[in-house]
Amino acid sequence: MQKETLNFFEKVYQVAKLIPYGRVTSYGAIAKYLGAAKSARMVGYAMNGSHNKEVPAHRVVNRKGLLTGKHHFEGTNLMQQLLESEGIKVKDLQIQDFNKIFWDPANEL
DNA sequence: CTCTTGACTGAGG
DNA sequence: GCCTCAGCCAAGA
DSSP states (O other): OOOHHHHHHHHHHHHHHTOOTTOBEEHHHHHHHTTOGGGHHHHHHHGGGGGGTTOOGGGEEOTTOBOTTGGGSSTTTHHHHHHHHTTOOEETTEETTHHHHBOOHHHHO
């Protein structure tokens, strides 16, 4: 019987994988969808292990659409590069039209 | 066990 | 819209 925390991490990965192409979401949105809106930080923490997974962590940003986690990627602009490759416009770690491409799992899923 | 840190968020000024 | 404070939970020292 796994702990709920472990299940939480697993769900984070699952939801992250479900993020449509050219869309982004926030840590809080995922956390809220999992029923742990107050554990948004845990979502980001879970992403630490996302490197070994097929999780598109570059599509997950904070509520402002800011690429706060870009420092966890290789290089200095890999995250922004990946997003722009999907048609997402990014300006200095800030996603443009964030409200338009924002994907809320609790609402869309 | 206690303290610090962190890919966060909401409320108040 | 920006800055600051507090709450939140888990992992590491």
